[in-house]
Amino acid sequence: MSSKEAKVTHIFLKTAHGAPMEPVKSTNAITGEGLQNDVSRGRKRRQVLVVDTHTINEFGLSPGTLRENIILDGQSLSGAQRGTVIKVGNAKLEVTLDCAPCDYLDGIKDGLQDDIEGKRGTLCRVLHGGVITVGDRAIISE
Template structure:
């Protein structure tokens, strides 16, 4: 595999989050699974663009933080903020697709008031595992010459990018939509506006409610558009056979487990 040096970047610390609200658990090695994430980590899951969080030491030092404070899985010794989305990294024997910058959450305010705002653009990069592998402390981080499509940093941009790829004859529930976008449940409130303001070429008719019901209030011709694609309804709901599976939400096909 052709590779490009990445400022001799090295892995300094590793950690996992075993459960929601649990403290980060330091470890010497991570096991990564293609399309799923880190073994034993709460954020692992098919279809999520938030499987791995990589943070650089500078971000910790600049704000007087300790390893694990930013809930990072991989702490490295050089700047990762400039790594472009979609440019595949090799870390240890695993390949990771950087997706977008990790937005600071309100929980960081527990560490210090105002920290979340200060960390905008400096909380590291999120990524997906595109090849199985292990990562150990001391492993190098290398930029390969492989690329996959970039994902926008903003939620609306990721909504547009994802919905554009839902195939004809398939639908995505709002719960899976938020998963694929990598956003919090609070974004349920934004979905109606995203649907109503979508450009006409965006196939928003392929988005349905969490229970499979249609959004006819916002998309009056949704039933007609779905029926034209062969989608079947039962009691006003789209049946599960037409759900787009999470394993297809983001491109991984360029890399097999042993590429």
């Protein structure tokens, strides 16, 4: 099993569908549920959206624009395999699938939906709850 290291640079919560992303310094990840106070909490496989800084920078986006919950710096998440575990803070997230680009993205930047295919981010479920804080180290184990 190989592992890579990254660092949490941003955390965002969606408090309501369509509402602006709310930046926070830390959040509670709840086992099998998602992030406390996030609208995606309770979904089975789409609880947390994790994006890397490379993607944000490559497309000239501001943090939170992709409606991501967590941004990691130091490792690309593109192509992360289902079942990959991301230990972040004292929580563990499990990769469930790539986040497919949607029409929302073309409203941000014309052509973004097509351009970002395969790089939108990684959807995860919370395997083990805990606190996740900006600045935390993340260990990605495949």
